[in-house]
Amino acid sequence: MKRNFSSNLRGKVRNFPLPQNRPLVPLYEAVVNSINAIDDRKKQDVLLQGKIEIEIIRDRTLFSESDSNTVKGFRVTDNGIGFDEDNMSSFMEADSEYKLAIGGKGVGRFSWLKAFLSVQISSTFKDDDTFVTRKFDFNLKQEEIEDSLSAVNESDEYRTTVVLNDYLKGYEKNVPKQIDTIAMRIIQHCFVYFLSDNCPEIVIFDHEARQSLNQMWRDKFSTDENTKKLEIGNQRFELLNIKITDKTFQHRNRLYLCANERLVDSKDLENLIVDLDSQIFDNMGYWYLGVLTSKYFDDSVDMNRLSFTIPAESSGLLPDYPGMDAIIKETCKSIEQYLKEYLSEVEMSKKERLQKYTTEIAPQYRHLAYYIPDKLAALKPGLSNEELDDKLYVMKRQFENQTKAECNDLLKKLDKGDISSEEYQKQFQETIEKVSDVNMAVLADYIVHRRIILNLFSRGLEIKNDGKFNLEKYMHQLIYPMRTTSEDMPYENHNLWLLDEKLSFCQFISSDKPFDNAMGEDRTDLLILDNPVAIAESKNTGSTYDSIIIFELKRPMRDDYNMESNPITQLIDYAQKIKDGKVKDSKHRNISTSSNTQFYLYALCDITPTLERVLTQMGFTRTADNMGAYKYNDVIHAYIEVMSYDKVRNDSEKRNKVLFDKLGIPSGS
Numbered sequence: 001m002k003r004n005f006s007s008n009l010r011g012k013v014r015n016f017p018l019p020q021n022r023p024l025v026p027l028y029e030a031v032v033n034s035i036n037a038i039d040d041r042k043k044q045d046v047l048l049q050g051k052i053e054i055e056i057i058r059d060r061t062l063f064s065e066s067d068s069n070t071v072k073g074f075r076v077t078d079n080g081i082g083f084d085e086d087n088m089s090s091f092m093e094a095d096s097e098y099k100l101a102i103g104g105k106g107v108g109r110f111s112w113l114k115a116f117l118s119v120q121i122s123s124t125f126k127d128d129d130t131f132v133t134r135k136f137d138f139n140l141k142q143e144e145i146e147d148s149l150s151a152v153n154e155s156d157e158y159r160t161t162v163v164l165n166d167y168l169k170g171y172e173k174n175v176p177k178q179i180d181t182i183a184m185r186i187i188q189h190c191f192v193y194f195l196s197d198n199c200p201e202i203v204i205f206d207h208e209a210r211q212s213l214n215q216m217w218r219d220k221f222s223t224d225e226n227t228k229k230l231e232i233g234n235q236r237f238e239l240l241n242i243k244i245t246d247k248t249f250q251h252r253n254r255l256y257l258c259a260n261e262r263l264v265d266s267k268d269l270e271n272l273i274v275d276l277d278s279q280i281f282d283n284m285g286y287w288y289l290g291v292l293t294s295k296y297f298d299d300s301v302d303m304n305r306l307s308f309t310i311p312a313e314s315s316g317l318l319p320d321y322p323g324m325d326a327i328i329k330e331t332c333k334s335i336e337q338y339l340k341e342y343l344s345e346v347e348m349s350k351k352e353r354l355q356k357y358t359t360e361i362a363p364q365y366r367h368l369a370y371y372i373p374d375k376l377a378a379l380k381p382g383l384s385n386e387e388l389d390d391k392l393y394v395m396k397r398q399f400e401n402q403t404k405a406e407c408n409d410l411l412k413k414l415d416k417g418d419i420s421s422e423e424y425q426k427q428f429q430e431t432i433e434k435v436s437d438v439n440m441a442v443l444a445d446y447i448v449h450r451r452i453i454l455n456l457f458s459r460g461l462e463i464k465n466d467g468k469f470n471l472e473k474y475m476h477q478l479i480y481p482m483r484t485t486s487e488d489m490p491y492e493n494h495n496l497w498l499l500d501e502k503l504s505f506c507q508f509i510s511s512d513k514p515f516d517n518a519m520g521e522d523r524t525d526l527l528i529l530d531n532p533v534a535i536a537e538s539k540n541t542g543s544t545y546d547s548i549i550i551f552e553l554k555r556p557m558r559d560d561y562n563m564e565s566n567p568i569t570q571l572i573d574y575a576q577k578i579k580d581g582k583v584k585d586s587k588h589r590n591i592s593t594s595s596n597t598q599f600y601l602y603a604l605c606d607i608t609p610t611l612e613r614v615l616t617q618m619g620f621t622r623t624a625d626n627m628g629a630y631k632y633n634d635v636i637h638a639y640i641e642v643m644s645y646d647k648v649r650n651d652s653e654k655r656n657k658v659l660f661d662k663l664g665i666p667s668g669s
Contacts, residue, residue: 003092003147016110023171026115028189029108030076030162037080038200050200053077071175077161082125083134117166124159183211192261220246232330233322237294241338243286252287259301272332275346284342350381364445365392447659453495461556461645476553498652544594550574554605561610567603575599575636599638606644
């Protein structure tokens, strides 16, 4: 006889919400139907050994019966109660309430036609003590089903097969192809069923392999019989804590939210519990998995079982109906207690690392531990130094802005008379302490910068892998960026303090720029003009300069100097050109000098044997530490000094040692 659906089949399928990235949902529905059918039959036969077989239908090729890289559909067979008249009537009724008591929505079969072209159903079962078979096709081409029962000769077993044929294109591309992956997805979805001792034997297979899902469960999961009862917003929940001993398990450190014994949603606990990370397996030998169940979930799952109708946030107007935020928060507290042994060690290790980092590497962040310990505690473990520094920098800036705002608020209250003298004294003391620590942090930041620059400077003196030393360009860029002037570069971008602290505040600096900005002209490595006799509004108004400082840098360990080609002769030639009025600045204005202009000429280079001979012939005097040499030239009013790179480094280390020591950072490189 022909049987019609109680509603429009095409409309039901069209309106069924099934994302294309969830292609296994129809298979889950078929498997759960089989589990329910076996449970129904067990009511008649308590000794029944339930069995479910899942065959993966793959494409055939010219060379093989099956292509393991394809999945066209599934064949699900069980020995449950079968498509008897009660189940058949429920199947034909949209939104059937036949399985309402066990969480059935009466719509799961519509997911089959949402993702597959057609479904074939064959069921052998007992009807009035006689085995009969019911077969029919389920597809969108026909709104009615040809239903009939046929007698079965010599059959004494229940057997129902549902064949999901031909994935539709949008779903086929997203379905996993490997048998182990599909098996694990089924376990995850039917997780609560596998917890039961009455779970039927479930097997999945294709032409190459056969896998028992029950054995996979036993191999990979350890429940420890650890269930925690929770009460959240007057709703009762049960949390099962599970240890997963399979390192390759994909859903590591997750919380499963289940309804009617099926997985509906999952949460990544590493995003919810600060100190939980992927190192737990290496340290403890397991991943954590929590399974949260509740009648509140059962009553709130939507019809496609992919989400809940529970509000995202709790409302004080509905205290008996907690939002998902409160549920997750309270559940995470329970999980943290269960994982306390591991999380406590991670927290302690993180604190020790932060203390060491802010003491030895980045002392500019040290005060944050006192003022915002909660924010530091919220940092994830396992951050690289670069990631940690980025996080701390943001916190430091936020703290500085907050401190400035507090200062402004305090002053406004004082101006308006909105604060008592005693309260003002208290708030003033608290605020001024923060301001002091902020300022010290800024100073610490600058001192750390100096430590890094000195380390880089020392690195530049080392021989490279190719057996050569760095070119002078490396040292030049470190001290002062090339082809720039103080007019187009911020003060904090140079490191002239390496040479002399007072050079940091000169009025005009030119680095490796040709005289008159012409590319064919000579250029000094560093030209520093300072202290104009007449103070003017601009850098150069034609006034004469009281002092001019010129630096010349050479490659470390260079050893090919002579009397004609050496840094001292170069420096004197530069100075003479300036004295003769032959030099213009980058804006083509003369650099003016007088007979009283004092020149300071510095050659930054290593005193190698050839340079040693030049210095001797020119009558230079060696410094007390024997790392440099100096001489005064009366003709051009120039103090000339040769400084080796070692001398620059050693002198800078000595000048900054007290600062490094105060911050507790190493003085050596």
